[in-house]
Amino acid sequence: MKLVMAVMGLLLALRAGAAPLLDLPQYPQIDQHALERYAYLTIEKREAQARAAGELGCVRYCEMLERAYTRVTRAAREQGEAAHAIGWRLVVTTTRGEAAMSLPGGYVVISEDLIASLRLTEAEVAFIIAHEVAHVLLQHEAECLDYLQATLLPHGVRRTVRDLYAEMDYDAGALLRMESVMQSGEMEADYAGLLLGAQAGYAPAQMLGALKKIDAGGKQRAGIVRTHPAMLQRLQRLERLLPTAERVLTVAGGTRKIKNLQ
């Protein structure tokens, strides 16, 4: 449903020849301030750990990360007023085995180890950043918590963000119930990420290389709950969206920008 709305929004945007491309949702049942506070504390903790281990900050890929992040967040800010208000912050680590993640409020974490081990190109890094940025824009964390709240018994009792996270930590059943919401969030972040990346000037077909390399490198996390859909399914969906993303790139004048990068 949301995807259909996003496509409609995209077609309108293309017709008008301007952004925004995405239809940003709202989850009024979830305390956004508390959610962002929780994210802030989580990121502070992660930064402190990385700092103590001497793994905080970029070393090898500073320029590439800076450029991809700047371009993608610029495209993100074009997605309307709510998106413009987000204070984006990129945290780079060199931690082995760490990949990429994002948190509500505009935090994006990426490890140079991911870039080095998969030999990612700038377009591929841009896609990974854009995927994470899309999670923030589309408020997937709030969506999950909103869904969780609706499934908890007794119904109709409003839980705090802290209570909902506690539920996720201790109730494996709750996590399993959220599996399909998390997986559809991943598909949506792929889709929106591809469009954002195209608007930022990156060639869609090149961006898809990131998922192919993650798949080949066996980097998909395995766990009790499958938070991510199968990679083949993700790639097939995105390949169908390539013509649309190509149009976004053309409208954004991206072809010229990519040439400037080389």
Ligand SMILES: [Zn+2]
């Ligand atoms: Zn994701």
